[in-house]
Amino acid sequence: DAKTTQPPSMDCAEGRAANLPCNHSTISGNEYVYWYRQIHSQGPQYIIHGLKNNETNEMASLIITEDRKSSTLILPHATLRDTAVYYCIVRVAVSGNTPLVFGKGTRLSVIA
């Protein structure tokens, strides 16, 4: 699975959009980009995933660059409850049940 690079921390004002970047320059054609988040002292929670096209769900939007070497997770209107560690993971599409690898992620602090 391709390696990812994320900034260790970011701040965002409450009500503003939070844009979390992820670099995955060695991604291959059959690898998806996944995002999870972990609120303090809880288990990680799935947010969204995508292959090539931009994706949106009730939690967030995922923007993947045309060359697929980077992506951005967008929380359109951040709230204090969005304060968490966000993990970007790259994964082959057909991988069986072998485990996901979680790096250190980005610690997002939403400020009132």
Added chain:
Amino acid sequence: DGGITQSPKYLFRKEGQNVTLSCEQNLNHDAMYWYRQDPGQGLRLIYYSQIVNDFQKGDIAEGYSVSREKKESFPLTVTSAQKNPTAFYLCASRKPGQGNEKLFFGSGTQLSVL
């Protein structure tokens, strides 16, 4: 409600003692995983199981043991051989399907050494 349950939420271990962390899921998932998380760090894989009666070591399996006798249950034993067991332990299960890496996590167990 379907979900994955870990117990206890907090656990204390004495020197030389084995302790077992419980993980139960009613999601009908085949695959289950145990991760360890130290403060300010990412998750590290201890063991995983893709099917009943089968499991594989992860990156940091030394000092831990698991069993998978039932689909719903994947308990983790922290043995006395694990010299630095204080950490947050997370259990997860995976929804089946190609290209669908949606993991469902429990709420974790914080293990501390007395």
